[in-house]
Amino acid sequence: MNTQHTGENVPTLVVELTNGQAVPQSRVPRLDIQQFQSVILDSVQSGSRVVALFGAPDRKERDSLRMYVLLADDRNGRLKLTSATVTADGFPSLTPRCPQVHLFEREIAEQFGIKPHGHPWLKPVRFHRSYRAGADAWDRQVDQDFRAGVMNFYQITGGQVHEVAVGPIHAGVIEPGHFRFQCDGEIILHLEISLGYQHRGVEKAMQGGPNKRTLHYAETLAGDTTIGHTSAYAYIVEALAGGAVTARAQAIRAIALELERLANHVGDLGALSNDIGYLPTASFCGRIRGDFLNLTAAICGNRFGRGLVRPGGSGFDIDASMVDDLLKRLDIAERESRSAINLLWDNSSVMARFEGIGSVDTQTAIELGMVGPAARACGVDIDARRDQPSGIYRFAHVPVSTWHGGDIFSRAYVRWLEIQHSIDFIREQLRALPGGETRGNLPQLQPDAIAVSLMEAWRGELCHVALTDSQRHFERYKVVDPSFHNWMGAAMAVRGKQISDFPLCNKSFSLSYCGHDL
Amino acid sequence: MIKSILTRIQQGHRTIAYPAGPAPALPGRFRGRPLFDTAKCPDGCQKCADACPTQAITIASGKIKLDLGRCLFCTDCADACPNGAVTYSRDYPLAVRQASDLIVDSDQELKLAAALDGKLRKLYGRSLQLRQVCAGGCNGCESDVNVLGTIGWDLSRFGISLVASPRHADGLLITGPVTQNMRQALRIAYDAVPDPKIVIAVGACALSGGPYINHAEVNNGAASVVPIDLFIPGCPPHPLTILDGLLRLLGNKNLISRKSLPPAR
Numbered sequence: 001m002n003t004q005h006t007g008e009n010v011p012t013l014v015v016e017l018t019n020g021q022a023v024p025q026s027r028v029p030r031l032d033i034q035q036f037q038s039v040i041l042d043s044v045q046s047g048s049r050v051v052a053l054f055g056a057p058d059r060k061e062r063d064s065l066r067m068y069v070l071l072a073d074d075r076n077g078r079l080k081l082t083s084a085t086v087t088a089d090g091f092p093s094l095t096p097r098c099p100q101v102h103l104f105e106r107e108i109a110e111q112f113g114i115k116p117h118g119h120p121w122l123k124p125v126r127f128h129r130s131y132r133a134g135a136d137a138w139d140r141q142v143d144q145d146f147r148a149g150v151m152n153f154y155q156i157t158g159g160q161v162h163e164v165a166v167g168p169i170h171a172g173v174i175e176p177g178h179f180r181f182q183c184d185g186e187i188i189l190h191l192e193i194s195l196g197y198q199h200r201g202v203e204k205a206m207q208g209g210p211n212k213r214t215l216h217y218a219e220t221l222a223g224d225t226t227i228g229h230t231s232a233y234a235y236i237v238e239a240l241a242g243g244a245v246t247a248r249a250q251a252i253r254a255i256a257l258e259l260e261r262l263a264n265h266v267g268d269l270g271a272l273s274n275d276i277g278y279l280p281t282a283s284f285c286g287r288i289r290g291d292f293l294n295l296t297a298a299i300c301g302n303r304f305g306r307g308l309v310r311p312g313g314s315g316f317d318i319d320a321s322m323v324d325d326l327l328k329r330l331d332i333a334e335r336e337s338r339s340a341i342n343l344l345w346d347n348s349s350v351m352a353r354f355e356g357i358g359s360v361d362t363q364t365a366i367e368l369g370m371v372g373p374a375a376r377a378c379g380v381d382i383d384a385r386r387d388q389p390s391g392i393y394r395f396a397h398v399p400v401s402t403w404h405g406g407d408i409f410s411r412a413y414v415r416w417l418e419i420q421h422s423i424d425f426i427r428e429q430l431r432a433l434p435g436g437e438t439r440g441n442l443p444q445l446q447p448d449a450i451a452v453s454l455m456e457a458w459r460g461e462l463c464h465v466a467l468t469d470s471q472r473h474f475e476r477y478k479v480v481d482p483s484f485h486n487w488m489g490a491a492m493a494v495r496g497k498q499i500s501d502f503p504l505c506n507k508s509f510s511l512s513y514c515g516h517d518l
Numbered sequence: 519m520i521k522s523i524l525t526r527i528q529q530g531h532r533t534i535a536y537p538a539g540p541a542p543a544l545p546g547r548f549r550g551r552p553l554f555d556t557a558k559c560p561d562g563c564q565k566c567a568d569a570c571p572t573q574a575i576t577i578a579s580g581k582i583k584l585d586l587g588r589c590l591f592c593t594d595c596a597d598a599c600p601n602g603a604v605t606y607s608r609d610y611p612l613a614v615r616q617a618s619d620l621i622v623d624s625d626q627e628l629k630l631a632a633a634l635d636g637k638l639r640k641l642y643g644r645s646l647q648l649r650q651v652c653a654g655g656c657n658g659c660e661s662d663v664n665v666l667g668t669i670g671w672d673l674s675r676f677g678i679s680l681v682a683s684p685r686h687a688d689g690l691l692i693t694g695p696v697t698q699n700m701r702q703a704l705r706i707a708y709d710a711v712p713d714p715k716i717v718i719a720v721g722a723c724a725l726s727g728g729p730y731i732n733h734a735e736v737n738n739g740a741a742s743v744v745p746i747d748l749f750i751p752g753c754p755p756h757p758l759t760i761l762d763g764l765l766r767l768l769g770n771k772n773l774i775s776r777k778s779l780p781p782a783r
Contacts, residue, residue: 126699127699128699128735147699147702148699148700168700168703169651169703169707171682171683172650172680172682173650173652173660173663173664173667173680174652174660175652175655175657175660176651176652176653176700176703196699197653197654197697197699197700197703198652198654198655198694198697198699198700199654199697199698199699199735200654200695200697200730200733200735200736201730201733201734201735201736205730205733212569212570212571212594213571213572213729215571216571216572216590216592216729217729219729220656220658220723220728220729220753221656222656222657223655223656223657223658223659223660223661223754224656224657224658224661226658280522280525280526283529283668283669284525284529286665286667286668286669286670287532287668287669287670289665289668290665290668290670290757294545297545297547297548298545298546298547299547300547301545301546301547301548301549301606302549302591303662303754303756304658304661304754306590306591306592306753307549307592307593315593316547336528336529339525339528339529340525340529343521343522343525346521347522512657513657514654514655514656514657
């Protein structure tokens, strides 16, 4: 079947759009499930990625589900969107033929109580009741009690085999999640990660918005990615309203996004050093991370960037005197980061714990649909700032940093490369801040439209998709945090490795629990 | 090795002098407690209360009441006010001992946290081991609790440390609105802490549910599961606010002379 949207006589299978664009819902093709899955398979086989696959209530058929897929053709900078109708009887799972969709199909099953038949790993994702009263993919009764983490874990039996259960509460100051290891002695045969403890019902609460809480949901979807998620949300609202944002506001948002990347990358390199007991870099980076957070606070008063990004622009301006102050402090933070982080690469006891441990090969990373520094460390050359740019990234480019090892060293080193590029980018932007206003009023949202927004946040690509109803409210709001793509990568990285390396492997991915659990 | 030593010398000694010395400088745009100049409020105006995402503001007979437990310290009320009546205090101390002390009139001083008394002060005044439990927190509060352990803040110089097991702990430090899926784990952790124990709730979510107030998926904060001894407002609270709260609870002599703060502008 031809899936290209080219010839005039070929039936339209997808609607093409760019990042930050809204189209009327009527333009989204409605395929049958076979056609729909063929589009996904053919696209993925030709190098596209599944950015989001999700369900939404079907307006025509109350009992049915409308399933949407957003595919990214990174080489051509295009996004493709299409949909299918799925009845309450379920649909054939695509996961056996396309592993990228495994968690998306589980999510659809849990949210709407519709079964993907033949899914090889159909387990709850977040342990909540389905959105459709009475419908449950596991045939649980409405009054049946269930708890997060209580399910059938994959088990291996044998004389040497033992099971290790960790969490939900972990040893450090960290979000909750459950990890179940099947070990042969010290070697991990299999790790199953069961999350959902952080589920706060964000997607459901976004429906009916935007209202006065919506922005604050975006700010706290993953609190360490406030700028990333609020930027994605702002572009959604701006796309639906058809309002332009000034270049100045776009530049300020991008500066904030890169500051967020810097704080987290520097913090993660410090935390990796701490996990292997190399305290100099751990101590220095722990402090320097705060210096980057304080640069964000200088702009907006809050270390995590709360209040900085607003639909229609930026909540705060950067005035001339602040530019000088920020540049000066950035120089100091750069110098101190450089000396602290370069200690790592010259130290053989550090490198012995970084190199060759926690490896994910390129093929696995692609098959799982991994994103962000974790994917780039496997040699996967993707970065939404270059491939699907929005805002100021359409004009100011950040070099993409990749490495080839797929191990802990590669994930650390890609972060260090990104730190350097982000500092250069912020410096350039601060020195040439466009003039004009920082915030404008937006027109009303379009009714009956669908909008998409992708951001390359510090953990990787995050995606928001919104559908509006006839009253201009969100009918469905889908959030895909980069962690949703990458948690399985973390599980694969430890397979066949020593269990004592798990904390270090986990830290090298540094994934979000609440971003996954929503 | 030489390079490590040289780097150590370059990086220098960076632990803050506070509380014996001055507190680190807060950002110029820091938002502490929202202050309302009611002299500027026209009769019947409700705009700040209407704009608040968490219903933290109530207006009755010309007085504005603010629930600091619900407050996200965002700019929505200030942005909505046509008369510039909303400003933000630059004072970082915000921690209180009673839930009722979180609700303050616009002209009322904040009743800052008193020290533990008697036996608890004797037990924990110079050594407090806390188990942190994140129960739906967004990693904002968690990050700025974590930062207290870095060399800049060096929490352990006050005898306070964050430990791996509730059985090694004197109390819990809770963040997040307490999701339904974490309710049981939080309760188990609390029960595992030996008596006498103390509980510290950090951030708007743990105090009230924060942006998630009244979601079916959450329990509107830690007080729904366990009794709370110290409430630290913020979204997230600045590390200085958290440290100030902890030191007040332990009766740090550099802080106890300042029992309350006037709503200064």
